[in-house]
Each structure stands twice: as C-alpha cells, then as structure tokens.
Amino acid sequence: MKYLLAQNKISIFGKEDFCPAHILECGQIFSYKNCGDHFEVLSKDKKAKIFETESGFEILTDDSKYFENFFDLKTNYGEIKRKLSKFEILKKPIEFGYGIRILKNDLFEMLISFIVSANNNIKRIQLILGRLRERLGEKKGDFYSFPIRERMLTVDEKFFAEIGAGYRAKYLFNVVRQIDEDRLQEWQALSTEALRKKLITLSGVGPKVADCILLFGFGRGDVFPVDTWIEKMYNKFYLPEHNREKIRRNLTDQFGLYSGYAQQYLFYYMRCCGDN
C-alpha cells in the first residue's frame, strides 16, 4: 500500500488494505468515534481524524509519525491476506474485513483498556474508558488524553467503581501499583511466551487479556486471543470444545506467526455476521 507522510497529514492511496471502519470497529480499540463523514481516533495523548478521498484516505494529525506506526502502515497486509486466504475458513472473513490492520497502540492504555474489557461489552467498555479520560486525563483542546499512571495512583478503588468499572475496580487499583509505563516498554525485549507469563502475573490480566495486549500493543502476531466470540466460532466451524486453552493451542498451531491477524478477521466476521 502506498502512502505519503507530511507534517500534519498522511495520505493513503488505495482502499484495498486500509478501511477505517474495519480497523476501528473490529474490537481492538475503544477510543474512537464515527462522525459520519469522518472517524476520530484517540491514542494516548494524541488524536487523528480520517477522511475518505476519491483515491484513498487522509489522516489528519499533529503527529503523523506516531500514527504511521499506530496504523502499522509499513506492513504489507496484501501479502498477509494472500497467505491467510489459503485457509478455507478465512476466505469469507478476509473478504468481509479486507481493510483491517492491527494497530500498534500505547502499552499502558492497552493494559488498562483490556482489563476493563473482561466479561464486558464493547459499548460499556467505551463508556468506562471515556469517563476515565474525562476524569483523569489532561484536556487537549476538544479531547482528553488517556491518563498517565501517576494520575491513576491518586485515586482510590471507589473511583474506578464510580466510573462504572464494576468488580474490575479492584484490578485497576491494584495494577497501577504493580506496573509503570517504563517497565512495559522494557518487556518488549522478551520473547512472546516470556512476556505473556509476565503479563499474566498482573492484577486483572489472564490469558485472554494478555494476548490482546501482546497483539494490539506489543505487535506480537503469534498470539490468538480466545474470547466468547472465538469460542462460538470454534464450536461452529471446528469442534465442540469449551476449554479455551485447548482452543488457543489448536488455533496458534494452525496459524503460527499469523495467528493474531487470522483472529481479527474471524472475530470481526463473527461479531458482524455470526449467523451466516
């Protein structure tokens, strides 16, 4: 995919490997808005607006370098889709979600966001994270940044319950006392398995949340987060199985280094047209 980087703008040429609706609505990010004629995306303390043009898309932002990495623009998704299309089960999902790209989002934001996501629905996750930004973030013009860890250390468990986190309030209160942004960055040096083990030691982080952080933050394509939708998919298209660890092992065995990409096409397809 061709694109051009300017000071305040990224121009995307072509629409085959980049679709804002697919990228933002496939459940890997919760801080975005469909504004009708454009999308708005928030990541950390930054914002971008995406407009469709005749030849592709334009991403308007103060930090085009950040969003070049965020949207993983250097990776060739045409090639990934070609490789994965060999699997019969992925043909329709890839056709359906052709414009998906796996984001490289902020690590701390992913940690907090996916702890909130556990046993929760996407609408409510968005609501809770929006309140978190408004209450603890910094005002940046017309939006609020995602709060930094230091700011989250200043509130008690009750605060997280008040913004709607429910029983996950305790996890959030604990996890900001276990970890900081610097430590997360350092963990990038670890192997996926070692990193996964570290993440699972954190409060509110189990196998599924760890895999989401690995995929959408650390850019590890060799993980396959198994949630309720993937379990449904597996039971429909593979075998009757409710042990999520077994499902995970079988799917990572099948898709290897491309597990995370396969997972996103399948997840998006199941959520949008699970009845077909």
Next chain:
DNA sequence: TTCCAGGTGCATA
C-alpha cells in the same frame, strides 16, 4: 426475569 458481554481470581479436590 434471565442471559450475555473481547474473563479473572480464588477456593477446592
């Protein structure tokens, strides 16, 4: 009213 949502923690055997 009950079920479900991008599950995890903890007790028990």
Next chain:
DNA sequence: TATGCACATGGA
C-alpha cells in the same frame, strides 16, 4: 493441574 463459582453493570 483442573474445575466451578462469584463478581458489577446495563442492554436485549
């Protein structure tokens, strides 16, 4: 190591 239950909340 494996299984089962409790856990907030709001929409369908």
